[in-house]
Amino acid sequence: MLHVETSSGRWAPFCDQIEAFLRADTVDLQIDGVPVHGYRSPDSPALWIRDHSDILRGGIYWEADVQSAVACFAAHQSASGRIYDHVTTQPGAERENWEKWVRVPVEADVEYRFVKAAYLAWQATGHDAWIEELLPALERALTYTMTHPWRWDDVHGLPKRAYTIDTWDFDYTAGRMPWLNFQITDDTFWGLMHGDSSGVYESTLLLAQLYEHVGQPEDAARWRETAAGLRERANETLFNGRFYSHFHKLTPVTIDGVDESEQLSLSNPMAINRGLATHEIAVAILREYQRRRAASDAFAEWYSIDPPFPDGCFGDDKLVAGAYVNGGIMPLVGGELARAAFAHGFEGYGLATLEQYRAMIAERGETYLWYFPDGTPSTVDTSTSPEAMPTDGWGSSAMLYAFVEGLCGIQDQAHTYRRVRCAPRWAATDERAASVQVGYAASDARFGYDYAHDADARTIRMTLNADDADVDLHVLLPDGCHPTAMTWDGAPVDYESTQIEDSTYADAHGAVPSSAHIEIQYADA
Numbered sequence: 001m002l003h004v005e006t007s008s009g010r011w012a013p014f015c016d017q018i019e020a021f022l023r024a025d026t027v028d029l030q031i032d033g034v035p036v037h038g039y040r041s042p043d044s045p046a047l048w049i050r051d052h053s054d055i056l057r058g059g060i061y062w063e064a065d066v067q068s069a070v071a072c073f074a075a076h077q078s079a080s081g082r083i084y085d086h087v088t089t090q091p092g093a094e095r096e097n098w099e100k101w102v103r104v105p106v107e108a109d110v111e112y113r114f115v116k117a118a119y120l121a122w123q124a125t126g127h128d129a130w131i132e133e134l135l136p137a138l139e140r141a142l143t144y145t146m147t148h149p150w151r152w153d154d155v156h157g158l159p160k161r162a163y164t165i166d167t168w169d170f171d172y173t174a175g176r177m178p179w180l181n182f183q184i185t186d187d188t189f190w191g192l193m194h195g196d197s198s199g200v201y202e203s204t205l206l207l208a209q210l211y212e213h214v215g216q217p218e219d220a221a222r223w224r225e226t227a228a229g230l231r232e233r234a235n236e237t238l239f240n241g242r243f244y245s246h247f248h249k250l251t252p253v254t255i256d257g258v259d260e261s262e263q264l265s266l267s268n269p270m271a272i273n274r275g276l277a278t279h280e281i282a283v284a285i286l287r288e289y290q291r292r293r294a295a296s297d298a299f300a301e302w303y304s305i306d307p308p309f310p311d312g313c314f315g316d317d318k319l320v321a322g323a324y325v326n327g328g329i330m331p332l333v334g335g336e337l338a339r340a341a342f343a344h345g346f347e348g349y350g351l352a353t354l355e356q357y358r359a360m361i362a363e364r365g366e367t368y369l370w371y372f373p374d375g376t377p378s379t380v381d382t383s384t385s386p387e388a389m390p391t392d393g394w395g396s397s398a399m400l401y402a403f404v405e406g407l408c409g410i411q412d413q414a415h416t417y418r419r420v421r422c423a424p425r426w427a428a429t430d431e432r433a434a435s436v437q438v439g440y441a442a443s444d445a446r447f448g449y450d451y452a453h454d455a456d457a458r459t460i461r462m463t464l465n466a467d468d469a470d471v472d473l474h475v476l477l478p479d480g481c482h483p484t485a486m487t488w489d490g491a492p493v494d495y496e497s498t499q500i501e502d503s504t505y506a507d508a509h510g511a512v513p514s515s516a517h518i519e520i521q522y523a524d525a
Contacts, residue, residue, distance in 0.1 A: 001439035001446065002061040002400075004408065006431045014358045014403070018396045021367060022059050025393035029089050031072050031099060036087075038069030042369040042392040043385030046088035046102075049073050049110060050167075051394055053117035054332070058397030064441045066121040067130065073114055074137045076101060081144030083114045085169075092386070104169045105184045108151050108161035108196050111141035112203035119206040124440040126416040132214045138207055145200055146226075150184055153250060157233050159196035163189040163247060165305055165314065166265040167196075168325045170384075172255065172314055180315045180384060189251040194244035194276075195267025197234035201227055202274035213414070231276055239281055242288045243268050246305065257310035264288060265305045266325075266333045272340035282344045283501065289337060290349065298373035300356060302334035303327060316384050324383050328370035331357060335398025342406030345501025347428035347476060350406055357399050366390035408436045409474070416445035417466060423474035423505070424451050424462070437465070460520040466512040473508045474498070477522050485521040495520075 002019070004011050027040040027047050039055035041048045052069050060066060077083055084101045091097050103110070115138045122131040145151045145159055153160040162171035162184060170180040172189055208223035238244050246263040269289075272282040293301035308327030311320040319326045334353050341350030361367050368377040369385075369392045378388045405411045409423030417438075426434050432455070437448035450463045460475060477483060483506035486495040495508040506520050 001437065001441065002404070003437040003448075004434070006426075006434045008431055010358065011403070013362065015400070017361055017365075018058065018400045019062055021391040021396045022055065022062065022393050024391040025055065025389070026063075029087065031087065031089075032075075034068070034072070036068045036072045037065040039393055041086075042389045042394050043383065043387050044086070045090050045092075045387065046086040048086040049083060049117060050085070050113045053113040053120070055393040055397045056117060056120045058393070058400040060120060060124040060440050060442070061438060062441050063124075066124050066442045067127070070114070070118045070121050070134070074118075074134055077137055077140065080148065081111065081140035081142075082148075083110045083141055085110055104182045105150070106162040106164055106171045106182055106188075107169050108145070108159055108193070109167050109199055111145045111151075112196075112199040114138070114141050115203035115206055116199075119203075119210065121442075122210070123412055123415045124442040124445075126418075126443055126445065128214065131210055135207075135210060135214070138210070142200065142203060142207060153190075153192060156192060156237055156248075157229065158192050158237065159200050160190055160250060161193050161196060163191055163249075163251075163253065164193070165309070165325045166193060166246065166267050170314060172253070174253065175315075177315055189249070189253045191250050192238060192248040193246070193265075193267070194234065194238045194248075194271055195265075197230065197238060198267065198271035198274040198276035201230050201234065201276045204230065205275065234276060235278065235281065239277075241284070243285045244271055244277075255309060255313060257313075258307055262307060263305055264292065264303060266303065266330060269333060269336035269340045272344070273336055279344060279500075282340060283346075286337075286341055286344060286346050286349065296373075298329060299371070299375040300329050300334060302329050302331060302337065304330050304333065304370065318382060318384055322373045324370055324378065324385070327373070328378065329373055329375075330370045331367060331392065331395025332369075332398045335395060335400070335402045338399065338402035339406045342402065342409075342425055345503045347425050347503055350402065350425075351428050354399065354403055354407060361396070367392045367396050369394060404438060408434075408438075409476075410436065410438050410447060410449075412447075413472075416440065416443050417447040417469055419470045420447050420466065421472045421474060422447075422449065422464065423476070424449065425476040426451055427453065427460070427476040427478045458522050460506075460518075460522070462518040462520075464512045464516045464518065466514065468514075469512045471510055471512050471516075473506075473510070473518065475506045475518075475520055477504045477506060477520075479503075480525050481522040482525045483520055484523045485519075487517075487519045489517050 029036045038047045038052040041051040084103050164171045173181045204223045204227040208220040211220035246265040271277045304325045308321040338350040338353040370378045411421040413419045434451040439446035448465045452461045498505040
């Protein structure tokens with residue numbers, strides 16, 4: 001359930017439209033006679049764990065079955081801890097409708113996305129026994145990533161992969177293969193891609209949180225220590241002062257025709273939202289995206305990679321500059337970018353990004369995985385992928401994630417909204433009133449608020465609605481203002497004024513057994 005009403009009325013249709021996109025993006029399979037339900041890739045009919053994991057961030061508001069896909073991939077985990085990329089029972093290149101499980105060898109992101117999908121399923125359901133039973137599989141998955149010679153570099157203590165374009169699934173072979181290559185060979189060019197480090201970092205912390213929750217503090221401490229070391233090494237090795245460099249090479253190789261030191265790739269804003277980036281690194285990355293937007297003729301700065309590689313150098317003539325993952329414009333990047341902007345004092349930038357996408361899908365009634373820089377959407381003929389759905393769930397769910405957690409500011413910090421960070425940022429908009437209600441379809445757990453900003457009285461009033469929630473309140477104030485008083489259910493409450501870049505927030509903490517009434521007064525700084 002997701003219900004948002006604001007004084008302008010513009011955001012309710014936005015939520016409804018993304019709900020319609022996501023409802024069109026599910027896939028149902030029978031695996032070993034068991035029904036499996038999940039979110040499919042926007043460019044393939046298979047159930048890919050990576051797409052399912054990311055899209056679930058938006059789908060949890062309407063999706064009752066969030067566990068079967070995770071359970072299915074866990075049941076087919078190899079003894080080494082490896083997780084399959086995807087499964088399908090629909091005929092593809094073959095005519096036979098086999099049950100087909102695939103692991104793309106060059107892929108290094110599968111295991112940490114599996115952990116994230118499991119965490120989201122637990123978060124939406126609150127099924128502690130289910131997640132506790134799954135914990136050994138999650139541990140095996142991350143252990144595989146951190147020990148297998150194809151996935152881990154012992155010298156740097158960071159995840160490694162073949163020379164792919166960011167997190168995508170084909171690598172550079174210097175022309176040794178006649179088409180796209182997915183296999184590890186003796187000639188593979190190895191390196192460190194920052195998106196793998198940020199993904200593993202986030203998942204180690206999620207695993208630590210789960211261990212803590214089920215009463216295993218020693219295991220939690222072990223994984224937190226692992227995460228801290230990984231973060232320090234990754235930021236020292238992979239951040240170049242403006243952004244995370246696309247590919248830190250372990251195998252020397254030069255691709256003529258592109259300045260690889262300038263390549264800004266799609267996992268940069270993800271590194272912010274996954275927590276790998278410090279605030280200072282996040283600010284540098286956000287400013288880099290703003291700089292490129294100002295300097296480019298592209299309709300948006302949501303690049304898969306910029307500048308792109310030379311046409312066709314990865315083995316397919318369709319991978320020209322500006323197409324697909326070679327410089328195409330991806331809403332999934334824009335959503336991650338907006339979410340990062342809201343969290344790091346760039347609220348106006350986050351709002352502008354959301355508004356651009358809102359207007360785009362309202363006008364066209366469709367959304368694609370990628371667009372050419374001039375705004376032309378992808379097609380089957382212009383992509384290496386078998387499909388080009390007009391209901392891309394990967395990008396639309398990322399934009400919804402930015403809207404709910406960024407602008408509306410509701411972030412579940414445990415499960416079923418028992419511990420919530422409530423950070424409404426409506427002061428960055430022209431909205432004077434908002435009613436926001438979110439809920440998980442899998443458990444009917446809910447949280448919401450009514451918000452009213454009286455600029456004349458210099459007062460923000462909120463009514464929080466929950467079912468026994470512990471709430472961290474973090475309310476954006478108008479530009480140039482600071483809080484002067486706060487009450488919680490009519491009584492004065494301790495609060496802090498927090499500065500994030502040029503933005504000021506009023507912070508407080510309290511319990512919400514069913515509802516709570518908040519009033520914040522502010523004045524010019």
